[in-house]
Amino acid sequence: MAKKPTRIVAVANEKGGVGKTAMVINLGAALVKEGKTVLIVDMDPQHNATSGLGIEVADEMASVYDLISDEGEASIADALFSTKWPGLDVIASHPDLAGTEVELVDAEGREDRLKNAIQPLVGKYDVIILDTPPSLSLLTINVFSCADEVLVPCQTQPYSFNALTGLFDTIGEVQAEINPALDITGLIPTFFDRRLRVCRDILERLKTDERYKGLLFNTIIRSNITIAASAEAGKPVVFYRTSSFGAKDYTGLAREFLMAG
Numbered sequence: 196m197a198k199k200p201t202r203i204v205a206v207a208n209e210k211g212g213v214g215k216t217a218m219v220i221n222l223g224a225a226l227v228k229e230g231k232t233v234l235i236v237d238m239d240p241q242h243n244a245t246s247g248l249g250i251e252v253a254d255e256m257a258s259v260y261d262l263i264s265d266e267g268e269a270s271i272a273d274a275l276f277s278t279k280w281p282g283l284d285v286i287a288s289h290p291d292l293a294g295t296e297v298e299l300v301d302a303e304g305r306e307d308r309l310k311n312a313i314q315p316l317v318g319k320y321d322v323i324i325l326d327t328p329p330s331l332s333l334l335t336i337n338v339f340s341c342a343d344e345v346l347v348p349c350q351t352q353p354y355s356f357n358a359l360t361g362l363f364d365t366i367g368e369v370q371a372e373i374n375p376a377l378d379i380t381g382l383i384p385t386f387f388d389r390r391l392r393v394c395r396d397i398l399e400r401l402k403t404d405e406r407y408k409g410l411l412f413n414t415i416i417r418s419n420i421t422i423a424a425s426a427e428a429g430k431p432v433v434f435y436r437t438s439s440f441g442a443k444d445y446t447g448l449a450r451e452f453l454m455a456g
């Protein structure tokens with residue numbers, strides 16, 4: 196099947212702290228290193244993807260909030276920032292984004308705000324990656340409505356494994372009601388530490404579970420302190436420390452993602 200010119204990918208998991216934002220930033224940057232152009236759209240009011248790409252969020256700054264709310268006035272050009280790394284752009288988030296759920300409660304076409312807003316940019320990048328907040332909110336629904344694909348990071352811990360059922364149900368409902376074209380491209384184990392039995396057990400369950408094994412990527416993202424340190428420093432790990440496990444794992448993920456298209 197011919198690939199679409201722009202792949203629009205959501206990184207989603209209703210749990211917090213499973214490595215979603217790290218995946219958005221580092222997969223994005225690793226794809227840029229592979230020669231692709233990437234736009235990251237930060238749909239989490241906590242704006243960790245924006246900050247992790249070295250862009251400081253200020254109160255008066257234009258952001259995705261302006262594009263999806265009725266209050267905002269800024270244009271897409273205002274909300275689109277270049278990062279220090281050519282080929283890697285971001286539409287910034289803003290804490291005000293947290294209010295959209297309430298603001299848009301009765302609004303027409305409220306699920307399609309993001310999809311309509313970024314339409315002018317589709318075709319201009321090889322990949323658009325959408326970060327989501329850790330809850331099933333209107334923001335996440337907007338992401339699922341806009342995306343073609345979902346990547347699911349799964350922390351190799353029991354609570355995260357058990358929560359996959361709920362996430363898969365949610366994606367099924369979105370496919371049935373909002374976006375029939377939405378596909379789960381892959382499930383990626385994160386925070387893997389081979390010394391820990393619990394991590395090895397969860398990996399084994401992912402590999403053998405009928406629901407998940409067909410979606411499981413070969414790439415495993417290991418626990419690696421450099422990933423956290425690079426986010427703190429506002430740099431993707433592949434540009435921060437090339438020799439780290441984090442950089443290696445995310446380079447592998449980028450290559451596997453390109454093959455899986």
Ligand SMILES: Nc1ncnc2c1ncn2[C@@H]1O[C@H](COP(=O)(O)OP(=O)(O)O)[C@@H](O)[C@H]1O
Pocket residue numbers: 210211212213214215216217218243329385386387416417418419420421422423424426
């Ligand atoms: N593979 C990893 N190894 C170590 N720390 C990580 C890894 N992935 C993410 N982190 C760190 O763990 C924390 C939570 O990850 P994050 O990507 O923000 O999760 P989420 O977006 O799902 O809430 C962050 O401080 C992040 O830098």
Ligand SMILES: [Mg+2]
Pocket residue numbers: 215216217239243327
């Ligand atoms: Mg996050």
